[in-house]
Amino acid sequence: MKKTKWIVGSLVIVAVVVALSLLKLDDNIVYFYTPREVFAPDLDVWGKNIKIGGMVKVGSVQKDMADMRLTFVMTDFKGHDIVVQHRGTPPDLFKEGQGVVTEGYFDRTQKTMQSHTLMVKHSEEYRVPHDTEMQNKELLIKSILGN
Numbered sequence: 001m002k003k004t005k006w007i008v009g010s011l012v013i014v015a016v017v018v019a020l021s022l023l024k025l026d027d028n029i030v031y032f033y034t035p036r037e038v039f040a041p042d043l044d045v046w047g048k049n050i051k052i053g054g055m056v057k058v059g060s061v062q063k064d065m066a067d068m069r070l071t072f073v074m075t076d077f078k079g080h081d082i083v084v085q086h087r088g089t090p091p092d093l094f095k096e097g098q099g100v101v102t103e104g105y106f107d108r109t110q111k112t113m114q115s116h117t118l119m120v121k122h123s124e125e126y127r128v129p130h131d132t133e134m135q136n137k138e139l140l141i142k143s144i145l146g147n
Contacts, residue, residue, distance in 0.1 A: 034145055035080035038106055045106050052082060052113060053101040053121065053144050061096055074100060074113070076145055082106070086115040093120040099144040 032051040037043065052074065060073035070086045084102050094100065099121030104114045121144050 032101070035074060035076040035082050036078060038082070039080055039108065045108070047105065049103065050106060051101055051103045052106065053099070054080075054082070055141060055144065056094070056096050056098050056100055057081065058096045070094075070118070072096075074102065077141070082111055082113050084113045084115050084118075086118045088116075088118070090118055091120045094118070099141070 031048075032053060033043075033045070035052060035054045038045060038050070038052060054074040054076050057073040057075045062071045063069070064071075068087055068089065070084075070088075070090050072084055072086075074082045074084050084100075086102065086104075101119045101121055102113055102115040103117035103119075106113050
């Protein structure tokens with residue numbers, strides 16, 4: 001009888017620890033989406049911290065260094081564009097035509113992303129540093145958008 005109490009008590013404690021861990025873990029999970037996915041009608045991202053990955057549209061970057069604001073359009077080249085507003089210093093590799101992942105809050109009605117984290121996606125293909133003309137943009141787009 002004493003052994004049964006220990007087993008039941010241990011199972012209850014383990015169940016409580018697992019349940020609390022899962023509840024806390026759900027608060028810290030950040031989901032990753034493409035621009036096309038965030039416009040899906042069945043996806044509810046309102047008020048949730050998410051990551052969106054795409055390409056910086058050429059000619060869309062606006063910098064306001066006095067207020068440390070960066071605004072640009074992220075695209076998937078399939079008609080899904082998102083205006084990203086980021087406050088802070090952009091990464092060194094940030095430029096037009098570059099793959100980026102932004103983390104923040106997305107407003108579907110305004111098609112805007114309030115970004116608090118900005119990461120640059122680069123090709124996993126190594127090139128000699130002076131060989132900048134040979135960057136494979138098709139490979140970069142494929143690695144970001146998975147198409």
